[in-house]
Amino acid sequence: MEGLLSRYRNLTxxxxxxxxxxLYLAYQVKTNRDERLIRVWAVSxxxxxxxxxxxxxxxxxxxxxxxxxxxxxxxxxRKLKADNDRLxxxxxxxxxxxxxxxxxxxxxLFQQQTPSKTVAARVIGNSTVATAKAVFIDRGSTxxxxxxxxxxxxxxIVGKVVAVYPLVSQVLLVTDPTFKVGVESQKxxxxxxxxCGSGKCVVEQIQNEDKVDVGEWFFTSGEDRIxxxxxxxxxxxxxxxxxxxxxxxxxxxxxxxxxxxxxxVLKGIHQPIPAAAVPDDTPVTTxxxxxxxxxxxxxxxPKGQTQADKIVQKYAEIGxxxxxxxxxxxxxxxxxxxxxxSAPKPTAAPVAAAPASRQAPTTAPTTPSRPGILGARPNAPxxxxxxxxxxxxxLGAPRRKPPAGQPPQQQ
Amino acid sequence: xxxxxxxxxxxPARESWFSRFQVVALGAxxxxxxxxxxxxxxxxxxxxxxELPLLLTIYFGLTRRNQIAALLFGxxxxxxxxxxxxxxxxxxxxxxxxxxxxxxAASVSVRFNxxxxxxxxxxxxxxxxxxxxxxxxxxxxxxxxxxxxxxxETLIHGGLNALVALPLFAILDRxxxxxxxx
Numbered sequence: 227m228e229g230l231l232s233r234y235r236n237l238t239x240x241x242x243x244x245x246x247x248x249l250y251l252a253y254q255v256k257t258n259r260d261e262r263l264i265r266v267w268a269v270s271x272x273x274x275x276x277x278x279x280x281x282x283x284x285x286x287x288x289x290x291x292x293x294x295x296x297x298x299x300x301x302x303x304r305k306l307k308a309d310n311d312r313l314x315x316x317x318x319x320x321x322x323x324x325x326x327x328x329x330x331x332x333x334x335l336f337q338q339q340t341p342s343k344t345v346a347a348r349v350i351g352n353s354t355v356a357t358a359k360a361v362f363i364d365r366g367s368t369x370x371x372x373x374x375x376x377x378x379x380x381x382x383i384v385g386k387v388v389a390v391y392p393l394v395s396q397v398l399l400v401t402d403p404t405f406k407v408g409v410e411s412q413k414x415x416x417x418x419x420x421x422c423g424s425g426k427c428v429v430e431q432i433q434n435e436d437k438v439d440v441g442e443w444f445f446t447s448g449e450d451r452i453x454x455x456x457x458x459x460x461x462x463x464x465x466x467x468x469x470x471x472x473x474x475x476x477x478x479x480x481x482x483x484x485x486x487x488x489x490x491v492l493k494g495i496h497q498p499i500p501a502a503a504v505p506d507d508t509p510v511t512t513x514x515x516x517x518x519x520x521x522x523x524x525x526x527x528p529k530g531q532t533q534a535d536k537i538v539q540k541y542a543e544i545g546x547x548x549x550x551x552x553x554x555x556x557x558x559x560x561x562x563x564x565x566x567x568s569a570p571k572p573t574a575a576p577v578a579a580a581p582a583s584r585q586a587p588t589t590a591p592t593t594p595s596r597p598g599i600l601g602a603r604p605n606a607p608x609x610x611x612x613x614x615x616x617x618x619x620x621l622g623a624p625r626r627k628p629p630a631g632q633p634p635q636q637q
Numbered sequence: 638x639x640x641x642x643x644x645x646x647x648x649p650a651r652e653s654w655f656s657r658f659q660v661v662a663l664g665a666x667x668x669x670x671x672x673x674x675x676x677x678x679x680x681x682x683x684x685x686x687x688e689l690p691l692l693l694t695i696y697f698g699l700t701r702r703n704q705i706a707a708l709l710f711g712x713x714x715x716x717x718x719x720x721x722x723x724x725x726x727x728x729x730x731x732x733x734x735x736x737x738x739x740x741x742a743a744s745v746s747v748r749f750n751x752x753x754x755x756x757x758x759x760x761x762x763x764x765x766x767x768x769x770x771x772x773x774x775x776x777x778x779x780x781x782x783x784x785x786x787x788x789x790e791t792l793i794h795g796g797l798n799a800l801v802a803l804p805l806f807a808i809l810d811r812x813x814x815x816x817x818x819x
């Protein structure tokens with residue numbers, strides 16, 4: 227036996243080493259236990275050096291650019307970029323809120339909910355496994371990061387935290403073959419599972435009967451208990467019926483592999499899926515909803531809001547119907563008991579406005595035309611803020627022009 | 638001059654190099670290779686295909702020509718890589734793969750002239766493909782993870798790694814010679 231072992235010494239050592247690693251691997255799989263000690267040692271040994279390399283590279287290149295080439299523009303740009311990211315993140319939230327329901331309701335929702343609490347982190351290194359998509363970020367348990375926390379950017383989702391160390395964390399990207407995300411379509415609220423394992427991202431478990439359009443957006447559904455509901459995931463680039471389930475290909479809105487800085491969601495808050503608005507890069511000039519005048523056309527005269535307004539409107543229509551000139555001399559008195567040809571209809575509440583109309587009004591708000599004043603001359607000039615208002619005459623009273631140089635008669 | 642002194646004088650340069658710099662140089666090179674794989678893709682985009690730890694393992698096996706030392710070195714590098722892998726991958730996957738690569742590289746070096754550049758190119762390409770394929774098989778068979786394997790992409794990456802291996806091995810050869818003469 228001893229001779230056999232010494233003869234096949236190399237092979238024996240190989241078998242021992244391989245079998246030992248296999249047993250160790252089987253133990254980890256069986257107990258589903260991560261060997262934290264070895265990982266902590268390795269990460270603690272490597273990440274400081276990577277951090278130093280990154281800092282040296284950043285400082286040397288950054289120093290030259292900051293002081294010799296661009297002075298402080300780089301620093302300013304970085305701050306602006308950070309502000310921009312934060313604002314875009316807030317913007318997505320506001321867009322979602324404003325697009326889901328009418329403004330008042332959205333405001334109430336906004337007041338009741340607070341945006342997800344996040345912490346910014348920088349990507350400092352990749353994983354050593356080429357096929358596994360994972361990165362290290364420079365925030366760890368000291369920053370309040372825990373396992374299974376979502377990692378996002380303003381553009382979309384990035385991944386989840388799979389390992390936390392004191393100063394760094396490991397993030398598994400959504401493009402990893404083992405990562406699945408619960409998603410929901412924007413229009414039909416079709417639920418599916420995002421899988422980017424085959425190189426391109428597809429949404430699985432969607433039945434052929436379900437309607438999914440090309441260009442439609444998918445958002446996180448919150449069912450995976452990692453990503454809060456309402457984060458944009460991507461846009462459909464292909465949707466074709468398949469065997470049993472529909473083949474839906476998705477183009478991720480975020481760039482998980484290329485993200486330099488990310489946001490770790492410390493406290494996620496579910497947001498409703500926006501009804502029609504699409505969170506894209508188009509600039510938003512205002513977040514306030516359009517006024518009712520603008521939604522109903524803007525240039526039109528406002529409908530009667532009060533009972534008095536409705537009566538005025540009714541009388542104006544009757545006068546027009548009977549060719550009566552209000553204030554005109556010799557004009558027959560119209561029959562105000564007759565029903566007007568077009569009875570004033572109650573105005574419908576502007577609830578179903580097109581999404582575009584919820585965007586910023588591109589035209590300047592037009593001044594709504596004055597409600598018709600009974601007794602006023604037709605085509606009378608608009609009353610300016612400094613002009614003296616004309617006296618309201620009794621119905622049917624003849625109006626005479628005052629003599630030149632004399633002020634109009636007060637009654 | 639005795640027979641022993643003759644043997645010492647005729648000992649190949651690589652022997653003296655490894656004996657002199659075994660601990661420091663190998664440790665530093667391994668660390669540089671692993672950090673390179675860890676950090677290089679951040680510094681230079683689209684360099685995930687570069688397998689510096691694997692190339693180092695191959696070089697060690699080819700030049701050392703000691704199967705036990707090569708497999709132990711491969712196991713060490715592989716476990717170090719495993720410890721930086723995602724937490725959902727247990728430690729030992731790369732360890733086993735690189736153990737085999739180290740062993741086979743040392744075995745091949747006994748039978749072939751591995752100083753030849755073409756032979757090095759072919760071996761680096763072959764071992765890269767073997768490494769990637771065996772790792773994929775283990776992930777699929779042992780862990781039950783359905784991960785894609787693109788043969789065309791693997792072949793391209795193998796070719797690129799083989800091209801990188803040639804100058805890298807030449808630099809290491811130079812270091813070996815300078816280490817043996819110093």
